[in-house]
Amino acid sequence: MQKITSRQIVIIGTIYTLVTTLITVPTQMVYYARQHVGISLIVSAAVVLFGIWMITKVLGRFPKQDLFQALINRYPVGGRITSALYVLFFFYVAVRDLRLVTDFTNVVLLPTTPLGVIAFLVMISAVFLVYGGVEVLGRATEIYGILLLLLLLSIPFVLFGEYDIQFARPFLEFNTPGILIGSWFVLPYLGEIIGIAFMFTNGKLRFKHASLGLLLGTLAMLTLLVQSVLILGIPIMSRMLYPTYELVRQIRVTDFLDRFDLPIVGIWYPAMIAKIGYSIFIVCNGIKRVVPESSGQRLVYPVGLLIFVCSIWFFESSIQLFNLNRVWPMVAVCFLLLIPAVLLVAMRPKELTSGEDHEKGAG
Amino acid sequence: MNVGQLASFILCIMCYLLIERRNFAKTNTVNKYLGIGICSAAFLIWAYLSSFLPTVYPSALLEQLEPLVPFEPINVFREG
Numbered sequence: 032m033q034k035i036t037s038r039q040i041v042i043i044g045t046i047y048t049l050v051t052t053l054i055t056v057p058t059q060m061v062y063y064a065r066q067h068v069g070i071s072l073i074v075s076a077a078v079v080l081f082g083i084w085m086i087t088k089v090l091g092r093f094p095k096q097d098l099f100q101a102l103i104n105r106y107p108v109g110g111r112i113t114s115a116l117y118v119l120f121f122f123y124v125a126v127r128d129l130r131l132v133t134d135f136t137n138v139v140l141l142p143t144t145p146l147g148v149i150a151f152l153v154m155i156s157a158v159f160l161v162y163g164g165v166e167v168l169g170r171a172t173e174i175y176g177i178l179l180l181l182l183l184l185s186i187p188f189v190l191f192g193e194y195d196i197q198f199a200r201p202f203l204e205f206n207t208p209g210i211l212i213g214s215w216f217v218l219p220y221l222g223e224i225i226g227i228a229f230m231f232t233n234g235k236l237r238f239k240h241a242s243l244g245l246l247l248g249t250l251a252m253l254t255l256l257v258q259s260v261l262i263l264g265i266p267i268m269s270r271m272l273y274p275t276y277e278l279v280r281q282i283r284v285t286d287f288l289d290r291f292d293l294p295i296v297g298i299w300y301p302a303m304i305a306k307i308g309y310s311i312f313i314v315c316n317g318i319k320r321v322v323p324e325s326s327g328q329r330l331v332y333p334v335g336l337l338i339f340v341c342s343i344w345f346f347e348s349s350i351q352l353f354n355l356n357r358v359w360p361m362v363a364v365c366f367l368l369l370i371p372a373v374l375l376v377a378m379r380p381k382e383l384t385s386g387e388d389h390e391k392g393a394g
Numbered sequence: 395m396n397v398g399q400l401a402s403f404i405l406c407i408m409c410y411l412l413i414e415r416r417n418f419a420k421t422n423t424v425n426k427y428l429g430i431g432i433c434s435a436a437f438l439i440w441a442y443l444s445s446f447l448p449t450v451y452p453s454a455l456l457e458q459l460e461p462l463v464p465f466e467p468i469n470v471f472r473e474g
Contacts, residue, residue, distance in 0.1 A: 151406070212465050322424060329417065329425040332410050333432035340403075340436040344443055347451045358459040 037240055039169035040231060042176035043309065044224050044244020049251050050179070050303045052220040053275045054131050057256055059356055062269040064213030065206060066199045068256050071213030072221075076249040078214070078368070079221045080242060085371035086228045087238040089378050098228045099320035105378055111321050113370065117229065118317035120366045122338065124223055125310035127352065129153060129342040132303050134349035139276060140296070150342050157307040158335035161315070162328065165230060168308050175301040182295055183251045187258060189282050194261040216356050219363030221245065225371070229313045272349070311335060400444040407433055 057068070064071040086098065093101035099117075102110035133150040141149060160171055224245055227236060259268050259278045268274045282291040312327075314334050319327035346352055410433075411418065418426065443449060 208465070215465075318428070322428065324422060324424045325428055326421065326425050329421050330428060330432070332414060333429045333436070336406070336410070337432050337436040337439075340439045340443075344439050344449070345452045347449075347454065351451065351453050351457075354457060355453050357463050358457055361459055361462060362456070 034166055035169045035231065035235060037235075039173050040227060040236060040240045041244045041247070042172050042180075043169065043230070043305075044227050044241050045180065045247040045251070046172055046176045046302050046306055047224045047226055047309060048221050048245055048248025049183075050299065050306050051128050051131060051223075052217060052248075052252055053255055054135055054273060055353060056217050056220055056356060057259060057274050058269055058271055059216045059353065060213040060256070061260065061265055061274070063209045063216075065209060065265055066202070066260055067205060067210050068213055068260060069253050070205075071210050072217055072249060072253055072256060074210065074214040075218045075221050076245060078218060079224065079245060082222055082225060082367045082371055083241045083245065084238060085368075085375045086225050087236065087241055089371065089374045090228050090233050090236065091238075092378060092380055093233055095232050095234050097230065097232050097316070097320075099317050100232075101378070102374075103320055113374075114317050114321050116370075117366065118314050118321065120362075121226060121229070121310045121313040121317070122334075122341075123345075124226075125307055125314065125338045126341045126345055127355070128303070128307050128310065129157075129338060130346050130349075131352060132300075132307070133342065134352065135273060135276075138272065138349070147343060150339055153304060153307065154335050154339040154342075156304045157311060158331055160305060160308040161311045161335075162331050164328070165312060168305060168312060171301065171308075172305050175298055175305065178298050179302050180247065180251055182298060184254060186279070186282065187254060190258060190262060190278075193281060194258075195264070196261065198261055198264040199257075215360050219360045219367070221249065222363055222367035224248070225367060226309060226313050229316060230309065307338075311338065314338075400441060403437065403440045403444075407437065 060068050060071055090096075090098055090101065093104070096104065099114045102114050104110070106113075129150055132153055133146050136149045136153075137144065137146055160167060224241060227241060227244070230236075255275055255278065259274050262278060262281055263271070263274060268277075271277055276292065276296070279292045279295050282295075311331065311334055315327040315330045318330055318334075319325050346355075418429070421429075
């Protein structure tokens with residue numbers, strides 16, 4: 032029996048929300064939402080909170096079952112089809128995340144190393160992590176997730192002197208369509224937190240865990256976004272490939288900590304690998320539920336291999352990942368809001384039979 | 395992609411089989427078929443990427459949804 036604590040679930044939710052969101056999306060958000068990019072993030076977080084509420088409400092009706100089990104036990108055919116769709120969704124998320132981290136490494140750290148080699152090394156690490164089960168994932172997240180959060184939330188103390196408040200002006204000139212478009216870009220990234228409903232059973236996962244995870248992730252992201260605007264400025268930030276990395280590069284505490292970006296990337300990297308691991312875990316768990324008598328653990332290596340290959344195949348270049356952010360929210364909204372809304376209605380508790388009703392009345 | 399990369403990919407699958415051979419032998423038929431099926435799919439994709447065929451990128455197909463996006467594509471990455 033694998034053990035996982037409430038704190039680990041919260042941190043897993045935070046990592047699911049945070050680590051991919053801070054790579055490329057800030058550029059597009061800032062381009063549209065300008066100085067009010069923080070409001071875009073909060074609007075998206077509110078929408079995702081509603082999605083989480085729906086998912087946890089559905090999960091709450093099925094004691095000691097994850098959402099895959101609940102779906103398949105209630106509707107053997109329809110539940111399997113819906114589960115397979117969610118498996119495909121998280122498969123695509125894993126592929127995109129692997130390609131994002133591969134491109135980032137290639138552009139920033141290892142420009143002459145072939146993409147395939149970087150992707151393979153990341154995937155091997157993620158696969159070994161998942162092979163140990165959800166307990167290993169939880170423990171890895173607990174170490175690196177908390178470290179990452181502490182580091183990100185401590186950046187303001189180091190960079191406080193660099194802020195230029197002029198970049199955030201005019202404060203009260205709200206561009207509502209721009210803010211909403213900014214929310215559009217970040218919505219699928221924040222919404223991936225619903226994945227934890229497919230990882231943990233009802234007894235372990237509650238609404239407060241998921242919402243706290245989302246809150247922490249949003250808070251850390253908000254801190255980064257506001258600082259990026261105040262330090263880099265909107266015109267520069269909206270034309271950068273990785274603005275958050277540029278923000279972190281501004282940290283120069285002393286000569287000794289001149290390249291403080293490398294330790295931060297060094298802590299972010301395992302968190303990113305863990306996030307890819309969650310998606311692999313969900314895919315394997317989903318296949319295990321959909322196909323009877325199959326073992327999720329046996330599928331980890333083949334699924335990892337397929338994700339690795341698809342990360343090379345699906346995207347022509349890193350720019351395609353940016354362009355995809357425009358259309359991906361349309362797909363993601365179906366999985367984050369529409370299907371949960373349908374499940375909330377369709378998976379109502381069954382009405383009590385007359386015998387049970389009588390017993391209840393007598394009791 | 396080239397033949398060398400295809401060969402390295404085959405090497406990866408062989409390493410996987412070498413590491414997992416005992417578990418693979420012990421596991422049930424469903425797992426064997428699923429494992430072989432997924433690995434074969436991965437191998438076919440890699441072979442396709444290594445071939446001389448012009449590659450079709452699935453994400454480019456997903457971009458066909460763009461007319462349905464509720465705002466204009468005014469983006470710095472498209473202007474260049």
